Amino acid sequence: MFSEAELCAICAASGRDDSLLCVVESPADVMAIEDATGFRGLYFVLMGHLSPLDGIGPDELGMNLLEDRLKSGAVRELIIATNPTVEGDATAHLLAEIATRAGIQASRIAHGVPLGGELEYVDGGTLSHAFFGRRVID
Numbered sequence: 001m002f003s004e005a006e007l008c009a010i011c012a013a014s015g016r017d018d019s020l021l022c023v024v025e026s027p028a029d030v031m032a033i034e035d036a037t038g039f040r041g042l043y044f045v046l047m048g049h050l051s052p053l054d055g056i057g058p059d060e061l062g063m064n065l066l067e068d069r070l071k072s073g074a075v076r077e078l079i080i081a082t083n084p085t086v087e088g089d090a091t092a093h094l095l096a097e098i099a100t101r102a103g104i105q106a107s108r109i110a111h112g113v114p115l116g117g118e119l120e121y122v123d124g125g126t127l128s129h130a131f132f133g134r135r136v137i138d
């Protein structure tokens, strides 16, 4: 995250669970998740997404650093929270591969029907994501 100190406020905070690492595209995504959820893990901010036409590949996003961190053994779960866009999906696939190589469990946040929404008004792509991302009711 943006910070004037060496560690940002989230990294420096005590009591956060460093075994949970959430990957996002931007600092704004960190703020959104911080505001909306009780997530107490740490974040890895890519500062973008895979975009081969713009010359942005895995190294430009720091995925080599991420892989080193996963292989260090401190992380138990990688939570992939890239955007539900073509580029975000491609980035998520690569992140999942890196996690698998490092023997770390990867999950991706669900994307779906907005709260208060009605199915008949939801676009097909969103409904499809929601349908195939369904969970067992517990």
Ligand SMILES: [Zn+2]
Binding pocket: 001, 007, 008, 009, 010, 011, 012
């Ligand atoms: Zn930080």
